[in-house]
Amino acid sequence: METMNTASAPADEPQWLTAEEQRVWRAYLHATTLLEDHLDRQLQRDAGMPHIYYGLLVGLAEAPHRRLRMTELAMQAKITRSRLSHAVARLEKSGWVRREDCPSDKRGQFAVLTDAGLEVLRRTAPGHVTAVRQALFDRLTPEQQKSLGEIMQIVAEGLQPNEAGADLPWLR
């Protein structure tokens, strides 16, 4: 239903997508859902968890003491705190993450990557990287990779106006 007229937009008519824009949008939708499904299955099969959970472990692995406050981890992963809460509960049951109280703020919780969690990453990361390469990077020219990065950067910033990047948006 982005599909309707191709003519110009008279007054209050919504500005429909052009034929070319529609092609782009559909390609985007198809590619992103196929890729997400593909990686979800790959990781579910090889690591026993969905892609987003894997991303949480990665986030923790890269954090200072393999630990992050729940809110930070949620922001990092672009998910709600509620969703994270459930996810960490599940990862805890699997033994890959452990919770710890924050000493300085009694409301706070740290999610901590366990040794088992690190181990599962070590074991499955290579296969995952390969999957990402095969599905994405191996198919694109260097120019396309660069372009993709720029585009996605723009879109992400548009939807999440903050998140200090290379430049400081609040100074402009």
Added chain:
Amino acid sequence: METMNTASAPADEPQWLTAEEQRVWRAYLHATTLLEDHLDRQLQRDAGMPHIYYGLLVGLAEAPHRRLRMTELAMQAKITRSRLSHAVARLEKSGWVRREDCPSDKRGQFAVLTDAGLEVLRRTAPGHVTAVRQALFDRLTPEQQKSLGEIMQIVAEGLQPNEAGADLPWLR
């Protein structure tokens, strides 16, 4: 954990992502999850259904008699038949879709867009198009839009080797 070494890959070491590739991949992940969430909320709020369900209605609206076989609709939307089965059950309860038996194949079912379904599309499509524009097209140059289309086309085809496009792959 795509993150590990930045040095060259010795023998059997997996081929980790370069720093630049990592940036691209993260931007991709962030942008796609933010956009998906954004549109899901937009449509849940304005149309009372998630994005993928909306896509199903659009698919039906564009089909010959506002109807499609379950399997075709599933392929169109890039989802499993199981998921579609649940989704159509829900859309049926909402009154936007109706099922019809296929006369020529007694196993078959058509999903048919009802008048109420068409009406909900008419009512909500403008807002949805606007959301897509604001989040994506309005932020990209024409060159970037073109590039994005090409890239996504490549990725989609890589993950779904068939789906007749402009050329006929089985003839090559």
Added chain:
DNA sequence: CGCCTGTCCTTGAAACTTGAACAAATAGGT
């Protein structure tokens, strides 16, 4: 101090998704 107000995180129920298992029907031989 005592009282707001906001932040941090969890909970519970409902909605949605997944994968395997299944019944019914068709298609393809033999």
Added chain:
DNA sequence: ACCTATTTGTTCAAGTTTCAAGGACAGGCG
């Protein structure tokens, strides 16, 4: 006609996500 393999769509159970609500604490202010 017959037997097998495949296709079609559904169902079940388990897992995940969402949204609204709520409990606990922190920070600021009179």
